[in-house]
Amino acid sequence: MWARVMKRCICLLCLAWMGTAQAMWVTVTRNEVATVYVDSASILRTGSFRRVAVVYDLAKPDATGQQSVKSYFEYNCAENKYKTLSSTSHPNKMGNGPVLKSIEVPAEWRPVSQDNLSRQLFGFTCAW
DSSP: OHHHHHHHHHHHHHHHHHHTOOOOEEEEEEOSSEEEEEEGGGOEEETTEEEEEEEEEESSOOTTOOOEEEEEEEEETTTTEEEEEEEEEESSGGGOSSOSEEOOOOOSOEEOOSSHHHHHHHHHHHHO
């Protein structure tokens, strides 16, 4: 009886702890135009596939008032491919504030670009 009560308590504590998960933003790269962050707490791993949240913080707002872009990507780490699941622009840093625009994204898998930023995002996420 006591063991069953303890198991239930442990399960409830684990569920409570899981419900308090917060974003763990890690800087992947930075240049004069933007800083790029990955939410390491959001990375979902299924075999060779990874899903992740990414924020691009612009150094200064653009003409439309956009200061950041928040995107969700899925990577096929085994085949060096990705697809964008969604992307939105925001007036505040870190994807905060109201959505200014929901950005159209292609639904198909695409090869990871060879530019430095794309390779860094892919490498960081797939190494997780």
